[in-house]
Amino acid sequence: xxxxxxxxxxxxxxxxxxxxxxxxxxxxxxxxxxxxxxxxxxxxxxxxxxxxxxxxxxxxxxxxxxxxxxxxxxxxxxxxxxxxxxxxxxxxxxxxxxxxxxxxxxxxxxxxxxxxxxxxxxxxxxxxxxxxxxxxxxxxxxxxxxxxxxxxxxxxxxxxxxxxxxxxxxxxxxxxxxxxxxxxxxxxxxxxxxxxxxxxxxxxx
Numbered sequence: 001x002x003x004x005x006x007x008x009x010x011x012x013x014x015x016x017x018x019x020x021x022x023x024x025x026x027x028x029x030x031x032x033x034x035x036x037x038x039x040x041x042x043x044x045x046x047x048x049x050x051x052x053x054x055x056x057x058x059x060x061x062x063x064x065x066x067x068x069x070x071x072x073x074x075x076x077x078x079x080x081x082x083x084x085x086x087x088x089x090x091x092x093x094x095x096x097x098x099x100x101x102x103x104x105x106x107x108x109x110x111x112x113x114x115x116x117x118x119x120x121x122x123x124x125x126x127x128x129x130x131x132x133x134x135x136x137x138x139x140x141x142x143x144x145x146x147x148x149x150x151x152x153x154x155x156x157x158x159x160x161x162x163x164x165x166x167x168x169x170x171x172x173x174x175x176x177x178x179x180x181x182x183x184x185x186x187x188x189x190x191x192x193x194x195x196x197x198x199x200x201x202x203x204x205x
Contacts, residue, residue, distance in 0.1 A: 040109045044091075047101035054098050059090035066090070070127070073116055073135065079124040087114070087127070092137040102136045117157045118186020126189075138188050146171045153177070157188025 048054035059066045069090055074080045088111065091102050106113045112133035114126045119139070121127065127135060142158035144167045155164055162183025168175055180190060 036109065040105055040111075043105035043108060044101045047104050048097040049095060052095035052097060054091070054101055057092045057094055057098060059092065060088070061086065070135075073119055073121070073127045073137075074124075075119065075122045076124060079128050084128060085130055087129075087133050087135055089134045090137060091134060092140060094140045096141075099136065099138075099141075102134065106134055115157075115188065116186075117188030118160055118184060118190070120182070120185050120189065138186070148172050148175060151175065155187050157186065159187045161185050161187065161190060 044054050044058075059069050069092070070087070071080060091098060093099050093102070102113060105111075110132070112129050112131050113136050114129060114133055115136050115138060116126050117138045138157040140158055141156040142160070142163065143154075143156050144159050144164060145154045146167050147153065148171045153164070153168065160183060161179050164177055164179070164187060165183065168177055
């Protein structure tokens, strides 16, 4: 079924069906109507792998653990007030398809995406916005594959700098990776320019 056909089917759902699906997902109103909310949920579900249902990693204000999950991101208490705009949804991705679904569906439904990886954001860039938004949390995507032979490594965004150092040291006593000194910083934010310190230069002589 195409996205256009899917939208047509959604428009035909009655209020009873909408309430049922909202209850299943514990979804929040995000400055839109109920049909829009249901369309967003169905979009997420349709673009994630059935073997890794995205509904299992969604947190909304209706979830009992929503507040604790959200507050774990907020490093600056100035952004943890009743006046601070709150997000629509938190997606704690555990599979590649969760990331893909978040990007595709947020773009389709006009939502901003704020990305978290290591929880070192003190400026609110990854958890505050005046527009409706979702948080895509990459913390659980933290695999690291080190290939000493070709001197390269594949690192997922949720891995920390310290974990990268450790995995390299497991494979080699002579190879190093020039990076930062805060070992709990997430690789995603650090490599993409979110770091506040310069990448360290290493003299191997």
